Amino acid sequence: MIRKFLYSQKVAPYVFVLPFILVFLIFWVYPLGSSLGMSFQQIQLGQEAEWVGISNYDKLLGDGIFMKAVLNSAVYMVLTLVILIPLPMLFAVLINHKFMWGREFFKSSFFFPALTSVVVAGTIFRLMFGEMEGSLINSILGWFGIEPVKFLKGQVTGFIALLALAAWRWTGVNMLYFLSGLKNIPDEYYEAASIDGASSFQKFMKITMPLLKPTTIYVITISIYAGLAMFIESMMLWNGNNSPKNIGLTIVGYLYRQGIERNNLGYAAAVGIVLLAITMVINLSQLTLSGMFKKEE
Amino acid sequence: MIKKWFVGFLVLAMTMLWGCGGSNNAGGTSSVIDGGAGEDATELSYWTFVELHGQHFEKMLGKWNQDNPDRQIKLNVTVMPYDDMHNKLSIAVQSGTGAPDIADIELGKFPDFLSGTPQLVPLNDVIDPYRDTIVQSRVDLYSKDDVNYGVPTHVGASVAFYNTEILEEVGVDYKEIVTWEDFKRAGMKVYEQTGKYMGTADTSASWQASMLLAQQGADYTDEAGNPQVNSEAMIRAMTVLKDLQDNQVIATIAGGQPDTEEAYGEFNAGNYVSAFMPLWQMSRYTNYMPDLSGKIAIAPIPVIEEGMPRSVGGGGTGTVITQTAKDIQLAKDFLAFAKLSLDANKEIWNTLGFDPVNMDVWEMKEVTHNPENAFVQYFVNNPFDVLNEIRDEIQLIKSTPATPTINNILSTTTYNEIFEDGKDITQALNDAQQQIEQELK
Numbered sequence: 001m002i003r004k005f006l007y008s009q010k011v012a013p014y015v016f017v018l019p020f021i022l023v024f025l026i027f028w029v030y031p032l033g034s035s036l037g038m039s040f041q042q043i044q045l046g047q048e049a050e051w052v053g054i055s056n057y058d059k060l061l062g063d064g065i066f067m068k069a070v071l072n073s074a075v076y077m078v079l080t081l082v083i084l085i086p087l088p089m090l091f092a093v094l095i096n097h098k099f100m101w102g103r104e105f106f107k108s109s110f111f112f113p114a115l116t117s118v119v120v121a122g123t124i125f126r127l128m129f130g131e132m133e134g135s136l137i138n139s140i141l142g143w144f145g146i147e148p149v150k151f152l153k154g155q156v157t158g159f160i161a162l163l164a165l166a167a168w169r170w171t172g173v174n175m176l177y178f179l180s181g182l183k184n185i186p187d188e189y190y191e192a193a194s195i196d197g198a199s200s201f202q203k204f205m206k207i208t209m210p211l212l213k214p215t216t217i218y219v220i221t222i223s224i225y226a227g228l229a230m231f232i233e234s235m236m237l238w239n240g241n242n243s244p245k246n247i248g249l250t251i252v253g254y255l256y257r258q259g260i261e262r263n264n265l266g267y268a269a270a271v272g273i274v275l276l277a278i279t280m281v282i283n284l285s286q287l288t289l290s291g292m293f294k295k296e297e
Numbered sequence: 298m299i300k301k302w303f304v305g306f307l308v309l310a311m312t313m314l315w316g317c318g319g320s321n322n323a324g325g326t327s328s329v330i331d332g333g334a335g336e337d338a339t340e341l342s343y344w345t346f347v348e349l350h351g352q353h354f355e356k357m358l359g360k361w362n363q364d365n366p367d368r369q370i371k372l373n374v375t376v377m378p379y380d381d382m383h384n385k386l387s388i389a390v391q392s393g394t395g396a397p398d399i400a401d402i403e404l405g406k407f408p409d410f411l412s413g414t415p416q417l418v419p420l421n422d423v424i425d426p427y428r429d430t431i432v433q434s435r436v437d438l439y440s441k442d443d444v445n446y447g448v449p450t451h452v453g454a455s456v457a458f459y460n461t462e463i464l465e466e467v468g469v470d471y472k473e474i475v476t477w478e479d480f481k482r483a484g485m486k487v488y489e490q491t492g493k494y495m496g497t498a499d500t501s502a503s504w505q506a507s508m509l510l511a512q513q514g515a516d517y518t519d520e521a522g523n524p525q526v527n528s529e530a531m532i533r534a535m536t537v538l539k540d541l542q543d544n545q546v547i548a549t550i551a552g553g554q555p556d557t558e559e560a561y562g563e564f565n566a567g568n569y570v571s572a573f574m575p576l577w578q579m580s581r582y583t584n585y586m587p588d589l590s591g592k593i594a595i596a597p598i599p600v601i602e603e604g605m606p607r608s609v610g611g612g613g614t615g616t617v618i619t620q621t622a623k624d625i626q627l628a629k630d631f632l633a634f635a636k637l638s639l640d641a642n643k644e645i646w647n648t649l650g651f652d653p654v655n656m657d658v659w660e661m662k663e664v665t666h667n668p669e670n671a672f673v674q675y676f677v678n679n680p681f682d683v684l685n686e687i688r689d690e691i692q693l694i695k696s697t698p699a700t701p702t703i704n705n706i707l708s709t710t711t712y713n714e715i716f717e718d719g720k721d722i723t724q725a726l727n728d729a730q731q732q733i734e735q736e737l738k
Contacts, residue, residue, distance in 0.1 A: 047413040131551045240380055244713040260384045
């Protein structure tokens with residue numbers, strides 16, 4: 001009986017996916033449902049929750065700091081896309097080139113930052129971008145006769161530091177994605193193109209780019225989540241969740257501030273639901289536009 | 298069709314996975330101190346965000362174990378960073394698991410722990426025997442509806458710290474600085490002759506604002522505890538500071554206020570002459586600014602008009618006992634002994650350099666003027682000479698449920714707008730008031 005059950009072609013697949021389904025239900029669907037419920041409540045841990053309807057969402061709409069956090073996260077996401085898609089792709093193509101020397105060295109040195117802890121990296125970047133004359137970046141600026149800049153106190157300069165950290169940390173990871181994508185492109189295509197007299201640029205535009213599309217879509221998709229959900233980088237760069245004038249506050253940072261620091265879990269849950277909604281809308285429309293949902297031909 | 302479903306599913310799954318990525322893994326350092334306790338001592342756990350507080354408890358623990366052989370204690374001390382400790386404690390206390398027996402809570406965070414029904418143990422019965430000897434207002438800070446939930450550590454009287462070396466260089470006597478006008482004149486002289494700043498314009502903390510409010514008998518909140526950060530008094534306070542900044546007397550400092558690592562470096566290098574801080578800043582000098590030994594004098598803070606009160610209690614740590622503590626009575630008795638007894642108050646000065654809440658100690662010359670004491674050795678004059686001069690002028694800034702929000706808005710946004718961006722003071726304070734009201738809705 002048991003054997004028959006296990007050997008059944010209909011049942012077996014379900015048995016195999018069961019662990020994933022269970023993990024998904026317990027750790028993802030349940031918390032999601034419970035956050036959704038919490039976002040309609042006034043909750044302070046250890047005390048009775050109280051249903052308050054949509055008042056958390058209503059409050060969010062008029063909350064300038066939340067809007068600031070959404071704006072910060074959105075700008076950060078867009079700028080990381082602008083930096084962290086083309087550059088790693090370019091580096092991948094260069095490293096993959098047959099005349100490239102020291103390939104393994106570049107691969108590992110680009111990837112190395114991803115292995116360091118954000119805590120350490122954030123602290124070092126904070127010191128590098130310190131406002132004192134003696135900090136690394138300000139001493140470099142000093143050689144060119146530029147006055148010391150208070151990097152972490154200004155919106156634009158703060159974002160420069162944040163993006164420098166992101167670029168330093170993630171270029172290598174994205175580059176590896178592109179490298180593995182490039183390995184899947186058969187050399188024959190390039191040879192054929194060479195015979196037809198195509199230039200390197202033409203080969204890149206007509207062969208590399210289109211065939212890398214699935215990888216690019218994947219990298220864009222994960223970069224969108226990563227950008228919108230960024231939190232630790234900002235927390236470490238500003239040595240806490242409270243950057244001056246909230247220039248480094250992100251959506252998750254605000255969720256943390258309200259939920260953990262303020263013990264206002266219902267409101268924080270509403271912030272989380274809004275983050276989920278924003279991310280889903282952006283990603284699903286991005287995937288639709290790039291044709292991921294089209295039927296395979 | 299399956300594929301569409303699958304991709305959507307994947308996106309949902311990954312979105313949530315990324316959302317969960319924000320855990321902060323700073324475990325802190327733990328050590329068990331036994332204070333000569335025997336085998337069957339009860340082990341109590343204690344969380345703090347100030348390493349030095351552990352040293353004080355270590356001393357008091359030795360005495361306790363000697364005096365109470367049948368109720369001996371081992372203390373497991375965990376030191377964590379400020380934000381981290383309060384966040385962890387808040388979750389542990391409210392969820393009822395994982396909390397330590399004893400914990401330090403900083404004044405600015407205390408109201409969050411008092412919201413609703415506090416999950417802390419009332420301490421009135423162990424505080425009562427000492428009530429007449431200690432400053433009542435410091436206990437009130439950690440109380441709700443006359444129930445005391447925290448034991449205070451110090452008075453935290455605000456004073457001025459002057460670098461006498463630089464002042465002598467330009468011929469300024471700090472003893473003659475009484476009002477902010479005097480301070481301004483001295484500061485302009487310092488800047489003209491040395492290019493150094495007389496003081497700091499704090500952007501990440503409210504110490505200075507509290508001092509200036511207290512001088513005018515004002516507060517961040519009204520009688521009912523509602524925020525009023527755009528009051529006349531607050532505008533006047535900011536105007537005084539802004540005027541000093543405009544005249545190159547004070548300037549913003551890296552780190553945003555004197556009690557930060559970056560600022561210790563700036564002070565140690567002699568780039569800023571004075572700091573206005575609660576008395577506990579003394580321990581920062583002895584620990585982090587060794588080059589200034591023998592150069593720093595303590596004095597009352599300048600006032601707007603002569604005759605105004607010259608000090609305010611600043612900061613503070615309430616030590617609490619959680620409801621999940623192993624042996625509540627033992628923890629309570631030990632806590633009272635370790636922080637409120639006469640011995641404890643003497644040790645709070647000896648080890649920590651704080652102004653103890655038992656003001657009788659302030660007059661015990663053999664304690665306060667002990668030449669062996671590291672603080673007595675470090676500073677030009679004896680801090681208690683100043684403390685005793687201002688003892689009746691120490692004002693109090695109320696701690697209300699709105700306080701954490703007010704602090705957060707002012708010291709992340711408002712002070713930065715005023716001192717870094719030069720935003721109009723009234724406008725900045727009105728914006729702050731509006732944001733605070735919005736958050737407290």
